[in-house]
Amino acid sequence: MSKKYETVIGLEVHVQLQTESKLFCGCSAAYGAEPNSNTCPICLGLPGTLPMLNKRALRFALQASRAADCQINQFSKFDRKNYFYPDLPKGYQISQYDLPLGYDGRITIETEEGETKEIGLTRIHLEEDAGKLIHAGSVGDSAHSYVDYNRGGVPLIEIVSEPDIRSPEEARAYLNALKQIILYLGISDCNMEEGSLRCDANVSLRTRGDREFGIKAEVKNMNSFRAVERALAYEVKRQEKLLDAGRKVVQETRTWDESRQETVSMRGKEEAEDYRYFPEPDLMPLEISDEFIEEIDDSLPELPLEKKHRFQEQYDLPAYDAGVLTQSRELAKLFEESAGKYDDAKEVSNWLMGEYLRLLKENEVEPGQDELNGEKLAELLELIEDGTISSKIAKEVFEETFVSGKAPGEVVEERGLKQISDEDELAEIVAGIVADNPEVVEDIKGGKDKAIGFLVGQVMQETRGKANPQLANQLIREEIEKH
Amino acid sequence: MKIYEMTLAGLIEARDSKRIKPGEILAAFQTRTEEVEERVRSFLDRPRDLAAEYEDSKNGKFAGIPVALKANMATSKLTTSCGSSILEDYRTPYQSTVADKITGSGGVIAGKTNMDEFAMGSTTEHSAYQVTRNPWNLDHVPGGSSGGSAAAVAAGEVPCALGSDTGGSIRQPAAFCGVVGFKPTYGVVSRYGLAAFASSLDQIGPLTRTVEDAAITLNIISGVDPLDSTSARIDHPDYTGKLDQDIAGMSFGLPSSYLEMDIDEEIRNQVLEAAEKLREAGAEVREIELPPADLALAAYYIIATAEASSNLARYDGVQYGTRQSGDNVRDMFVNTRSFSFGPEVKRRIMLGTFALSSGYQDELYKKALKVRTVIKEKYEKVFSEIDIILGPNSPAPAFKIGEDMDPLDVYYTDIFTVPVNISGFPALSLPAGFSEQGLPLSVQLIGPAFGEVELLQAASGLEKRLDVPTLAALEKGR
Structure with a gap:
């Protein structure tokens, strides 16, 4: 981090709302359909057609606004943003200008130093998405382009932050926190690759202590959170060099070139468009009652940060654990179900953060798409606790339950995985191993106590992990005494 | 018949x-x-x-x-x-x-x-x-x-x-x-x-x-x-x-100031004759004051053209209608709209685009909306006193x-x-x-x-x- 300059970042995030139908017509809003199959005269903007507001989209947008602590403009309206582009069927986008649904909100992030920080939200507004152009060749020299209007009219919320973000890392933390809240609300899948979450950034530098903002550049086309972080880091360095050289930052739009890992100038401010916003006369103004806002507030789930703090208190978990477990609503739910049935919450947490997350990654699934539930995890932990199986065997059982959903007890029974705790049976095996490894026995006798671990390992191998390790350890010592 | x-x-x-x-x-x-x-x-x-x-x-x-x-x-x-x-x-x-x-x-x-x-x-x-x-x-x-x-x-x-x-x-x-x-x-x-x-x-x-x-x-x-x-x-x-x-x-209201404006003599007489017929039918006709018609006209031509400039943006040759080709998409838009719209439509699109442009919107479009509200209120007031x-x-x-x-x-x-x-x-x-x-x-x-x-x-x-x-x-x- 530069000592001389302070980084100032503001983010504009577009999130596609996961409604069944589009914002102003009955067409499906699903991703990935045959080009132009999810279209109708209304979303194609044919002459004489009129928009009808999707109430569910309004509800989702209000939920997002309230989850981000926004005030609500109870008298709100839609406006037309006018510009010509082939993917914009009406020649204007129905958006919101001076009376956005939500304003003056905040998202709390945790910095790398583990401190919390509030990032202000200027506004959250509801608007329709444009279609998509597919160029024959590159944008610059393609002879023709195809237009797919499936995306045209899909509901979006635009979330504009205040210039409160002070580093690329904070930007990423902000995006993570925002995404987590939206996933908790279940109003979008936030899939950046499919474009259901898009992010543009405004970046500027100012000399530390200055109150005035520096000249900003807008950065677009970042296709992952990691790309956002990298593009911002690049941009900060680029501007730093300019300023150090006594040159000025140009106010412009720059695009992130992922392959070259740099930002490239797109267009300058002098070409900035005048969108001629004016109130959309085809839609009535929105009047949002106190009762509706109250109902929205009541419908909000416990949000990630609240949940994290509660986990820390209620289950006495370290902050790190609570953070990981509240990453997703499903994971948090699984934790609470398990911890409700098994006393040692930290043990539950260890299994979920370790084995469970590993298996999710290996199987490329999200929490909730596997077969584990709280009852089964609690059962498994009981089996470990009462000595029926070893922790090592438990991993095998866990994996089987994760995949097939079979109860742990059943798996242990079926596979004969019960721990050998019968002394006589185990003593016999131990005697054989000790006899087979005289050098190791000598080592141990000579004071290399650690070597006993090798013998325990041999016992475990012989019993395919079923031996009770503590018992094996004890029996080995007894056997060596005899020699 | x-x-x-x-x-x-x-x-x-x-x-x-x-x-x-x-x-x-x-x-x-x-x-x-x-x-x-x-x-x-x-x-x-x-x-x-x-x-x-x-x-x-x-x-x-x-x-x-x-x-x-x-x-x-x-x-x-x-x-x-x-x-x-x-x-x-x-x-x-x-x-x-x-x-x-x-x-x-x-x-x-x-x-x-x-x-x-x-x-x-x-x-x-x-x-x-x-x-x-x-x-x-x-x-x-x-x-x-x-x-x-x-x-x-x-x-x-x-x-x-x-x-x-x-x-x-x-x-x-x-x-x-x-x-x-x-x-x-x-x-x-x-x-x-x-x-x-x-x-x-x-x-x-x-x-x-x-x-x-x-x-x-x-x-x-x-x-x-x-x-x-x-x-x-x-x-x-x-x-x-x-x-x-x-x-x-x-009860009928007759906006006498309207009849003093630049209108055809025969039409003026026709309105007065109609008023007479209403009186003969037992209706009451009295003089009323309406908001100045020229203000309404000015507000109208700003609001109507502003909305039109946006409503007619969809005729760009992309999806339907007549298309004129061009070297790139911008030229295609320009050629299509220049060639296929008539002079009156172009005039109004220009007027409306101007009225909505930043720097002029407050003086034109927004002011026209205010005039619109005032006119509406004045008409409502008139109708609290007469029927038609x-x-x-x-x-x-x-x-x-x-x-x-x-x-x-x-x-x-x-x-x-x-x-x-x-x-x-x-x-x-x-x-x-x-x-x-x-x-x-x-x-x-x-x-x-x-x-x-x-x-x-x-x-x-x-x-x-x-x-x-x-x-x-x-x-x-x-």
């Missing part, structure tokens, strides 16, 4: 009492149209055989009634060109709500009528296709922009037509052609499927030969429409409900075809019609007589918001006392 000479009410009555069949009605109007259309040129597109369009199964109020629709209303069959070459031969894959209501009650779409391009104009000469003539005098224009609909009714080609009124586009051609033209309160008739000129001002309404016919038609085409968010969520009454009730005791306003409609009778007029002078002719679009109130153009030249003269009646029933009652009462013919003979050889 020949079938085409009958009013809509007369036709419905004769059909219901089995004196004529739907097929006969349609055939008679088809014959009349074939006789006079070459001279009047009302239609841009019409079915070859009207009777063949009739479906027996739809046995509603309009069974067998031919209805002409302005060419800016989407219909599943004929073209919807909006009088523009940018939509030459354009057919919509959907139908407007009004067209659905007409055909749903047994009516037959008799054709799509000529209009000023995208409803911008006062003579129908701004059509990209043809000049429609005034059936009362073929050297004169029928008015506009719903000139084709007005001419078709006056010529007896249809008993009823629909027009759209953004600043007088139903009432002024109705006045020029000597028929009844009715603009209902904004929101009474659905705009779904009406190619927009200025969304907050556009309203569909009937052009007919009598006030009763206008009321009957409004009963068919009005209604709450889930497809139009701006359609009024009201309980629609029977609009014919008070037609026969006496107007004695009703009586006044002039067009300040002059029909112009000659090809008359070279300054666009601003043409805009001025909307001065008495635009205030009700600005306020959203209902207004009706009622035939009141003829000029010395034999051109129709009219008066305008204005009612309060959703006061259609009383407005129609007043108009019907006055109509009976004026007793003006509304069908042009169009004898051959004249």
